[in-house]
Amino acid sequence: MDFQFSREQDEFRQEVRDFLKGELPEHWMNGELYSYATEDEEDWALQKQLSLKLGGKGWLSMWWPKEYGGQERSRVDYGIFREESFYYGGRGYDAVGGQFVAPTLLGHGSEEQKRNLLPSIAKGEVFWCEFLSEPDAGSDMASLNTRAVADGDYYIVNGQKAWDTNAHHAGWSILLARTDTNVPKHKGLSMFVVDKHSPGISLVPRYNLVGERAWSDVFFDDVKVPKENLIGGENKGWQVVLTTLNNERSIVYWLGTCRRNFDNLLDFVKENETLRNNPVIQNKIASLATEIQTARLLSYHTLWRQDNGLDISYQVSMEKTYIDRLLIHLTDAIPEILGLYGQIGKGSLKWAPFDGSLESASLMLPSWRLANGSDEIEKIVVATLGLGLAR
Amino acid sequence: MDYSLNEEQEMLKTAARDFLVKECPVSLVRDMEQDEKRYSEDLWHKTAALGWAGLLFPEEYGGSGGSFQDLAVLLEEMGRALMPGPFLHTVILCGMAIMEAGTEEQKRQFLPGIARGDSVMSLAITESSASYRPEDIAVRAIPDKDAYIISGIKLFVPYAHIADYLICAARTGKDGKDGITLFLVDRSSAGLTCTLLDSMAADGQCEVGFDKVRVPKENILGKLDDGWGLVETSLKVGAIAECTLMLGASDRMMELTLDFVKERVAYGSPIGRFQVVQHQCVDMAIDVEAARHITHQAVWAFSQKLPCVMEVSMAKALVSESCDRVCRQGCHLHGALGFTEMHDTQLYFRRVKAAAFTFGDTAYHQQIVARQLGL
Numbered sequence A: 001m002d003f004q005f006s007r008e009q010d011e012f013r014q015e016v017r018d019f020l021k022g023e024l025p026e027h028w029m030n031g032e033l034y035s036y037a038t039e040d041e042e043d044w045a046l047q048k049q050l051s052l053k054l055g056g057k058g059w060l061s062m063w064w065p066k067e068y069g070g071q072e073r074s075r076v077d078y079g080i081f082r083e084e085s086f087y088y089g090g091r092g093y094d095a096v097g098g099q100f101v102a103p104t105l106l107g108h109g110s111e112e113q114k115r116n117l118l119p120s121i122a123k124g125e126v127f128w129c130e131f132l133s134e135p136d137a138g139s140d141m142a143s144l145n146t147r148a149v150a151d152g153d154y155y156i157v158n159g160q161k162a163w164d165t166n167a168h169h170a171g172w173s174i175l176l177a178r179t180d181t182n183v184p185k186h187k188g189l190s191m192f193v194v195d196k197h198s199p200g201i202s203l204v205p206r207y208n209l210v211g212e213r214a215w216s217d218v219f220f221d222d223v224k225v226p227k228e229n230l231i232g233g234e235n236k237g238w239q240v241v242l243t244t245l246n247n248e249r250s251i252v253y254w255l256g257t258c259r260r261n262f263d264n265l266l267d268f269v270k271e272n273e274t275l276r277n278n279p280v281i282q283n284k285i286a287s288l289a290t291e292i293q294t295a296r297l298l299s300y301h302t303l304w305r306q307d308n309g310l311d312i313s314y315q316v317s318m319e320k321t322y323i324d325r326l327l328i329h330l331t332d333a334i335p336e337i338l339g340l341y342g343q344i345g346k347g348s349l350k351w352a353p354f355d356g357s358l359e360s361a362s363l364m365l366p367s368w369r370l371a372n373g374s375d376e377i378e379k380i381v382v383a384t385l386g387l388g389l390a391r
Numbered sequence B: 001m002d003y004s005l006n007e008e009q010e011m012l013k014t015a016a017r018d019f020l021v022k023e024c025p026v027s028l029v030r031d032m033e034q035d036e037k038r039y040s041e042d043l044w045h046k047t048a049a050l051g052w053a054g055l056l057f058p059e060e061y062g063g064s065g066g067s068f069q070d071l072a073v074l075l076e077e078m079g080r081a082l083m084p085g086p087f088l089h090t091v092i093l094c095g096m097a098i099m100e101a102g103t104e105e106q107k108r109q110f111l112p113g114i115a116r117g118d119s120v121m122s123l124a125i126t127e128s129s130a131s132y133r134p135e136d137i138a139v140r141a142i143p144d145k146d147a148y149i150i151s152g153i154k155l156f157v158p159y160a161h162i163a164d165y166l167i168c169a170a171r172t173g174k175d176g177k178d179g180i181t182l183f184l185v186d187r188s189s190a191g192l193t194c195t196l197l198d199s200m201a202a203d204g205q206c207e208v209g210f211d212k213v214r215v216p217k218e219n220i221l222g223k224l225d226d227g228w229g230l231v232e233t234s235l236k237v238g239a240i241a242e243c244t245l246m247l248g249a250s251d252r253m254m255e256l257t258l259d260f261v262k263e264r265v266a267y268g269s270p271i272g273r274f275q276v277v278q279h280q281c282v283d284m285a286i287d288v289e290a291a292r293h294i295t296h297q298a299v300w301a302f303s304q305k306l307p308c309v310m311e312v313s314m315a316k317a318l319v320s321e322s323c324d325r326v327c328r329q330g331c332h333l334h335g336a337l338g339f340t341e342m343h344d345t346q347l348y349f350r351r352v353k354a355a356a357f358t359f360g361d362t363a364y365h366q367q368i369v370a371r372q373l374g375l
Helices: A007-023 A041-057 A075-087 A095-108 A111-123 A237-249 A252-270 A279-307 A315-343 A353-369 A375-386 B007-023 B026-034 B041-049 B068-081 B087-101 B104-116 B228-263 B275-303 B309-333 B335-339 B345-357 B362-372
Strands: A128-131 A147-151 A154-161 A172-178 A189-195 A201-206 A215-226 B121-124 B140-144 B147-158 B165-171 B180-186 B192-196 B205-216
Touching: A007 A041, A007 A075, A041 A111, A075 A095, A075 A252, A075 A279, A095 A111, A095 A128, A095 A172, A095 A189, A095 A237, A154 A172, A154 A189, A172 A237, A189 A215, A189 A237, A237 A315, A252 A279, A252 A315, A252 A353, A279 A315, A279 B275, A279 B309, A279 B362, A315 A353, A315 A375, A315 B275, A375 B275, B007 B041, B007 B068, B026 B345, B068 B087, B068 B228, B068 B275, B087 B104, B087 B121, B087 B165, B087 B228, B121 B147, B140 B165, B147 B165, B147 B180, B165 B205, B180 B205, B180 B228, B228 B275, B228 B309, B228 B345, B275 B309, B309 B335, B309 B345, B309 B362, B335 B345
Parallel strands: A128 A172, A147 A172, B121 B165
Antiparallel strands: A147 A154, A154 A215, A172 A189, A201 A215, B140 B147, B147 B205, B165 B180, B192 B205
16 A cells, blocks of 8 residues: 655646646636636637646647657656646646547547547647537437438437537547437447537527526537548447547546635635634534545555556546536535635636635536536436445 | 555455454454454454554564554554454554564564464553643652552453553653653552443453552653653554554445445435535545545655655544545435344444544644644
């Protein structure tokens, strides 16, 4: 057993922190939940520039094979980058491309697809999104209805996708669509990569309850997708998306968000004499710190398992479910500690602690329990794959 | 970073589990709850013969110079088997205190005996105040020529009734932590009385009365008036050990519960097929997994001799809650059966509940964590 990061890893963490501190304007450093949601063009242009710099550092492709632009370092190393990036709000970091799409392509893509698509992710040139969920297919994703029908050298796609994070900024997307309606629902799905600017794709914004463009609804109207964009073979989409989902559930980056919000809470307590001396608040803070450390051990455990070629099929769902609990405890602690200040958002910067980031977190952190697989779904995964309980 | 046991530790774990399945079945655990001694001398000697009792000690004192991590592997298995007896108190708390602070003579007098399984010892810290704070040590030791005279009452002293020696924390100087001395007290000393308490884990806790008990000066362990540092170390080690024991017991509780929900039929189906039951099982499994990692981190940090106040208190704060929850929920999923005397689940539930507040409960350790965070 060894629960210490190596000296090189500690130094790397510090390097990431120092770099981000040097690059990010002060008001971007509160660890907001939805930095990518911005509709401010200047803000996004800066994030795109930052993305290229992150790519230049090699941080977006740390664990991949060198032949696709990777560094062949460990998943744990990449986890350190992911955690620290999200500590400062994940600005300019395309988590979808790096964390979800890249492992999907590495696992199931053809040699040509890997050579064509991965280097631009590594360089931070392209942002990605995912066209997976639909209005009537969320947790029960295999019941989705978007059709892809073969037609010569193309598939013609029609249907509607929902809850698409960062679709308004993305250049490319993965797409899960139905290619066979005559087989059981899991067996008729195929995964594609799609140029988001293809004719026939249109977006409708979805705003979250604090007014950020967290998602888009995406409509497909006779969209032509070249056959060479099929990932993993026709009707093999379910196996492919399981890889995507397993990587989504590896949740070390959320830990950065939790840590940042916790550190803000701790600062608030330290600066307030009444709170500082209140044992109930002290124990609340201690309890959160303990949960964060435990979540961290669970997160790096899955990464360590991946680095050692061990199964993570249900371990990653345990990790995600544990963080889901932490999110709720953190959410509850925000108004408890901030009191009346807990309600002041970024529209009133004069009175908003930490630029309103905690107000927004207290409202939107609970929604993360639904992201990347709701905790109810994760529990089904653990029960069936991990505990041997039959469905 | 490495989350795995090394090869020897894996072997030790397997050997310990096999041994305890055979030699410490639940029937023995139940028998010992009714036995005045609260432990099996036979099992005690067998574990010593396997080298468990001397694992931590240097070879010159009859040990094998193992690490605390190795020992924790054993503790987890003992927790799993609910092994009755004073292993934690004799080997870990008293043994380590003597190793750390004993004179050469004291080490030779006590350590080989512990390693051979010939000696039982216990640490007498707590009193009727039921606290782990130094200001609450009220038992007095007054110098009298070449000896000290100890008077007062120690409470919640595990297995004192079968111990040969106690290590007793007594006040020799001023109030607070700078006036406390540790004494090695022969349990057969005149004026020393032991009364077994009816404690929930049936773990041999005693009230120990000191009525002008005379202890020779050379039986001071460590320095006069300077014993609290040793007590603090013992409290820390005790907290880690309790986490490890709780972890082992909860692991087993998880297995028992899964076995049960796969067998028990209601509405024509094993109840483990119902999502409401499955989700409770998953909550338990996650609690066990969380307890495992935070405990192993504390074990590792302590074993590496790193500063680990934060790691240990985080572990005890979390494990006390999560393992208690696991055992309570395990009983619940067994239906009313889980709360009967006849079913084994209650054995785990009672022990883990008691361990949860021994060496500091969640709130106690959260206060330590809060101080470490600068509050």
